[in-house]
Amino acid sequence: MATPTAIAPAHGGPQGAHLLHPVVRKLSVYGSLTAEEQAALAGLGAGAQRVEARQDLLEEGAAPDCAVLVVEGIACRYSHRPSGARQITAYLLPGDLCDPDFAHLRRMNHGVGTLGPCRVARVSRETLAGLTGRHPGIARALRLAKLAEEETTREWVKNVGCRSAIERVSHLLCELHERLRVVGWATKAGYDLPLTQQDIADTTGLSNVHVNRVLRQLRLMRVVEVGGRRVDILNLAALHDIAEFQADYLRPSAVT
Amino acid sequence: MATPTAIAPAHGGPQGAHLLHPVVRKLSVYGSLTAEEQAALAGLGAGAQRVEARQDLLEEGAAPDCAVLVVEGIACRYSHRPSGARQITAYLLPGDLCDPDFAHLRRMNHGVGTLGPCRVARVSRETLAGLTGRHPGIARALRLAKLAEEETTREWVKNVGCRSAIERVSHLLCELHERLRVVGWATKAGYDLPLTQQDIADTTGLSNVHVNRVLRQLRLMRVVEVGGRRVDILNLAALHDIAEFQADYLRPSAVT
DNA sequence: CGATATGTTGATCTTTTTCAAGGATCGTGG
DNA sequence: CCACGATCCTTGAAAAAGATCAACATATCG
Numbered sequence: 251m252a253t254p255t256a257i258a259p260a261h262g263g264p265q266g267a268h269l270l271h272p273v274v275r276k277l278s279v280y281g282s283l284t285a286e287e288q289a290a291l292a293g294l295g296a297g298a299q300r301v302e303a304r305q306d307l308l309e310e311g312a313a314p315d316c317a318v319l320v321v322e323g324i325a326c327r328y329s330h331r332p333s334g335a336r337q338i339t340a341y342l343l344p345g346d347l348c349d350p351d352f353a354h355l356r357r358m359n360h361g362v363g364t365l366g367p368c369r370v371a372r373v374s375r376e377t378l379a380g381l382t383g384r385h386p387g388i389a390r391a392l393r394l395a396k397l398a399e400e401e402t403t404r405e406w407v408k409n410v411g412c413r414s415a416i417e418r419v420s421h422l423l424c425e426l427h428e429r430l431r432v433v434g435w436a437t438k439a440g441y442d443l444p445l446t447q448q449d450i451a452d453t454t455g456l457s458n459v460h461v462n463r464v465l466r467q468l469r470l471m472r473v474v475e476v477g478g479r480r481v482d483i484l485n486l487a488a489l490h491d492i493a494e495f496q497a498d499y500l501r502p503s504a505v506t
Numbered sequence: 507m508a509t510p511t512a513i514a515p516a517h518g519g520p521q522g523a524h525l526l527h528p529v530v531r532k533l534s535v536y537g538s539l540t541a542e543e544q545a546a547l548a549g550l551g552a553g554a555q556r557v558e559a560r561q562d563l564l565e566e567g568a569a570p571d572c573a574v575l576v577v578e579g580i581a582c583r584y585s586h587r588p589s590g591a592r593q594i595t596a597y598l599l600p601g602d603l604c605d606p607d608f609a610h611l612r613r614m615n616h617g618v619g620t621l622g623p624c625r626v627a628r629v630s631r632e633t634l635a636g637l638t639g640r641h642p643g644i645a646r647a648l649r650l651a652k653l654a655e656e657e658t659t660r661e662w663v664k665n666v667g668c669r670s671a672i673e674r675v676s677h678l679l680c681e682l683h684e685r686l687r688v689v690g691w692a693t694k695a696g697y698d699l700p701l702t703q704q705d706i707a708d709t710t711g712l713s714n715v716h717v718n719r720v721l722r723q724l725r726l727m728r729v730v731e732v733g734g735r736r737v738d739i740l741n742l743a744a745l746h747d748i749a750e751f752q753a754d755y756l757r758p759s760a761v762t
Numbered sequence: 763c764g765a766t767a768t769g770t771t772g773a774t775c776t777t778t779t780t781c782a783a784g785g786a787t788c789g790t791g792g
Numbered sequence: 793c794c795a796c797g798a799t800c801c802t803t804g805a806a807a808a809a810g811a812t813c814a815a816c817a818t819a820t821c822g
Contacts, residue, residue: 327660329661329664331750337663337664337667337668339660340660351649351653355758355759355760355761356760356761357758357759359657359660359661359758360657360660397611400656400659403660404583404585404596404615404659405585406663407593407595407663408585408587408595410667410711411709412587412591412711415778446799446801447800447801452668455666455667456779457778458800458801459778459781460778460779462802462803499615502611502615503612504610504612505610505611505612671809702767703768704768712811713810713811713812714769715770715810716809716810718770719771722770722771
């Protein structure tokens with residue numbers, strides 16, 4: 251949405267299919283939606299508010315009162331250890347609806363916050379229930395999107411559990427590339443990424459220093475250049491190879 | 507279920523509330539179930555089949571045709587890297603229903619297999635749909651159980667992402683203890699655990715050798731003794747301290 | 763009883779972390 | 793516009809955690 255309030259100016263807004271709201275683009279991956287369903291979905295983003303970088307959307311331990319739809323920017327789920335160490339457990343990209351079911355919870359076991367500047371819309375339980383009740387296509391797409399999210403979390407366990415540093419970072423860059431591409435915020439050449447190296451470290455279970463070294467190595471290998479809030483992909487095939495990246499887990503498909 | 511076909515003989519079957527099926531015990535955590543609902547749930551386990559250790563229940567890449575209910579024993583979700591390295595991403599304990607929604611998938615991105623000998627029941631989509639359709643209490647409990655499973659996977663990301671070896675192993679032992687206790691297969695003193703050190707290594711992202719050393723350290727610290735397919739807890743408080751274990755994530759509670 | 767799995771230990775090597783310091787960048791207020 | 797502080801990035805050196813390799817012990821099971 252290249253609206254006047256768009257956030258990422260450097261390399262412009264979403265690519266292609268300009269008129270589609272990211273949540274429509276994302277959910278369309280899981281099955282076709284009627285025009286009516288698309289309109290209803292896009293309506294969710296109508297009241298989106300601007301939120302600065304590094305702000306909490308849902309606090310650790312709080313009782314959530316609504317779901318959150320990311321319209322623009324990057325947010326994350328995170329959790330802190332008593333020592334202060336932070337682990338990021340998921341990214342929320344444009345089009346991602348942060349957990350419908352959470353709105354029913356008495357207490358959050360993790361927090362949700364922005365990483366870069368965002369535009370987000372809060373969605374009440376009632377609105378969401380109405381939407382899925384009236385539009386079976388949306389309900390179905392949301393179910394599959396959730397399945398994809400679960401599979402993604404499992405892939406992250408695999409990533410931090412048994413891949414080397416360079417593989418982990420590469421895998422993260424591949425996943426972000428693929429997911430942003432779906433909603434039009436990435437091209438083959440790369441994407442804007444408002445993360446610090448510390449954020450990448452907290453995601454991959456590495457130290458910020460080592461992330462820096464891995465990124466330098468990837469740059470020297472002429473695979474990808476990360477810096478200046480931007481990811482420039484020089485050799486996508488090589489990046490995929492290093493990461494052993496298979497995008498399947500991002501797009502589950504149902505039988506029916 | 508101290509039935510004639512019970513598997514773990516060493517320290518006997520489930521403790522307390524002997525008559526309740528594990529899936530009833532587990533789901534009761536998320537809200538009270540009517541007698542009728544309990545009976546319907548217990549009926550799922552009626553046709554349970556014995557499965558040996560280290561057998562696939564759902565293969566990586568296959569199209570699942572049904573859900574799987576673990577009645578007894580321990581199974582897991584796992585994924586292999588091209589190199590052959592294995593990452594375990596979840597444990598399935600007695601009372602766990604392996605992913606209802608999966609039955610709709612065209613292709614599994616991970617496998618499900620037994621770790622020790624198990625008794626499992628296959629549950630068709632129709633059976634499951636009928637059950638949740640007729641019994642709102644079951645539907646609700648399954649939703650919360652799934653939420654707990656998601657939260658658990660995120661906790662695992664945190665575990666392998668930012669905890670030391672001894673913390674990771676301790677956390678795993680705490681989680682298994684708590685989950686098995688709910689379904690009556692653990693006491694304060696410990697539980698039977700048919701895992702090899704390699705299995706623990708594949709779960710925690712460590713080498714088998716290092717797992718061995720961590721277990722020795724925990725034994726010397728007189729915290730817990732792991733061996734002979736058995737976990738004996740000597741000092742539960744100390745184990746929780748080392749792991750920074752907070753059981754909250756295992757039992758989400760809804761507002762309504 | 764041998765064969766295969768698993769567990770145990772020591773020695774060595776690699777990866778990654780930690781610590782420390784300096785440099786770049788960016789936003790802000792004077 | 794520039795100076796300033798704050799944050800982020802970068803690099804080196806040293807230390808630590810954990811992996812790997814190799815050998816042997818010990819179940820376990822047909």
